[in-house]
Amino acid sequence: MKYISTRDYKRHSLVTSAEAIKKGIAPDGGLFMPCEIPTININDIEMLTALPYHERASFILSKFLDDYDAKGLLEDCKKAYSEDRFPGGAAPVVKLDDGRYTLELWHGPTCAFKDMALQIMPRLLSRALSMTGETKRAHILVATSGDTGKAALEGYKDVPGIDITVFYPVDGVSPMQKLQMTTQTGDNVNVCAVNGNFDDAQSGVKRIFADRDAIALANSKGSFFSSANSINWGRLAPQIVYYVSAYCDLVKRGDIRRGDYINFCVPTGNFGNILAGFIAKKMGLPVNRLICASNSNCVLTEFLRCGVYDRNREFFKTMSPSMDILISSNLERLLYIASGAEETRGYMEKLAKDGRYKVSEETFRTITKEFSGYFADESETSEYIAKTFKENDYLIDTHTAVAVCCLDKYRNETGDKTPAVVVSTASPYKFARDVAAALGSAPESDEPAALLSHLSSITGTSAPRPLSETVGRPVRFSRVVDPADMISAVFPD
Numbered sequence: 001m002k003y004i005s006t007r008d009y010k011r012h013s014l015v016t017s018a019e020a021i022k023k024g025i026a027p028d029g030g031l032f033m034p035c036e037i038p039t040i041n042i043n044d045i046e047m048l049t050a051l052p053y054h055e056r057a058s059f060i061l062s063k064f065l066d067d068y069d070a071k072g073l074l075e076d077c078k079k080a081y082s083e084d085r086f087p088g089g090a091a092p093v094v095k096l097d098d099g100r101y102t103l104e105l106w107h108g109p110t111c112a113f114k115d116m117a118l119q120i121m122p123r124l125l126s127r128a129l130s131m132t133g134e135t136k137r138a139h140i141l142v143a144t145s146g147d148t149g150k151a152a153l154e155g156y157k158d159v160p161g162i163d164i165t166v167f168y169p170v171d172g173v174s175p176m177q178k179l180q181m182t183t184q185t186g187d188n189v190n191v192c193a194v195n196g197n198f199d200d201a202q203s204g205v206k207r208i209f210a211d212r213d214a215i216a217l218a219n220s221k222g223s224f225f226s227s228a229n230s231i232n233w234g235r236l237a238p239q240i241v242y243y244v245s246a247y248c249d250l251v252k253r254g255d256i257r258r259g260d261y262i263n264f265c266v267p268t269g270n271f272g273n274i275l276a277g278f279i280a281k282k283m284g285l286p287v288n289r290l291i292c293a294s295n296s297n298c299v300l301t302e303f304l305r306c307g308v309y310d311r312n313r314e315f316f317k318t319m320s321p322s323m324d325i326l327i328s329s330n331l332e333r334l335l336y337i338a339s340g341a342e343e344t345r346g347y348m349e350k351l352a353k354d355g356r357y358k359v360s361e362e363t364f365r366t367i368t369k370e371f372s373g374y375f376a377d378e379s380e381t382s383e384y385i386a387k388t389f390k391e392n393d394y395l396i397d398t399h400t401a402v403a404v405c406c407l408d409k410y411r412n413e414t415g416d417k418t419p420a421v422v423v424s425t426a427s428p429y430k431f432a433r434d435v436a437a438a439l440g441s442a443p444e445s446d447e448p449a450a451l452l453s454h455l456s457s458i459t460g461t462s463a464p465r466p467l468s469e470t471v472g473r474p475v476r477f478s479r480v481v482d483p484a485d486m487i488s489a490v491f492p493d
């Protein structure tokens, strides 16, 4: 199967999946997409229902990555989604009440859904390097506002042929996020704080990617720079798996019958997670509607309501920070599926120039046949944390609360009572301060250990081990650099 850029209407840039994963972004600035979407049928679903998660994963992935050795893929999936890394299962489905479920994607090493992709993607990249005859080491550079950096560190640590450096804004991450990164283990990892905010760290990384001296320096060390960005196909493909897996689990437990339709409601930032759900539907999974849930940064809600994407708006810092995004990069892949490469290229040019575009009537109709958009503001988010805990005895984080609220809004507005799965993207303990405050008991201390034990004592639940074990680990990385000196942290000697 070949991959093509979402902007390549002349079909110039066909590459293999290994090349797409190694390159990350297409030369014309577009994102790689498979030329056609492979399918699964109802017999495949029956077969997958009997299998453990890692075998479901290797079955789905091998349909997209058909240039990879199938045995190798199975091995990678087995390691990535082992009980050791995902205690209690990679993507368990939990019943809230009749017709409402959550898909918990936060049982991995960093307690957020990015682990689902970042535990396997480094292995896919490592294989892509040897499949394409690459002799240099890849040096991954990441600028993070919190979650992605830690998930990337856990995924890339000790992966052969790859090194990783993560930069975070010195005062821009939570105390727990900082501790998670500065105590990171592994021989090929490096973490450094940047004097400045997230944008300073991000621009610094982009500068290094484009800086000839930095590229030459990397070359002299036998390396080349690469990114772990969420637009890489190697991060998207593994996310398709858990949509199929959730469906199989519902069938397996007798909550639905094989062939029944279900809805998914997804807390959305960069549009990567929900797009994977759409691709699962395109493969043949019986999905009725995809509900795109946003926080107060509701650029996608507006897009799905009126067909206009407009990033020229106030930016809000919310209690669901991983959804505080005004440019949802993966939306480009949906535009490509709905309207083709030529139209997509036009929209992306308008976005770069004016910060806004309006899609054609036909494209708007195609998209809104599949997707609905809702948003929850800060007080609704808190309200749903409290309400879900009280009514369902179930503790959710701030991102998941946005989605539970949006699902209610969708059901009230449309009357659609199709069984619905809310995709749950983070452990409540990752956002313990805001979750406790929503339950009416704001913690006094901002210190990580105190936050965990406070939430535990007011809810009678316990913190996931990866978080409780972080507290008390030795700090390995304490360096702080100015944005102009970031390269000195990449190659310290």
Ligand SMILES: *Cc1c(COP(=O)(O)O)cnc(C)c1O
Pocket (backbone or CB within 6 Å): 112, 113, 114, 147, 230, 267, 268, 269, 270, 271, 272, 273, 274, 322, 323, 399, 425, 426
């Ligand atoms: C990254 C993230 C999201 C948003 O996912 P996208 O793929 O960017 O839409 C939602 N919740 C959490 C906890 C995240 O870390």
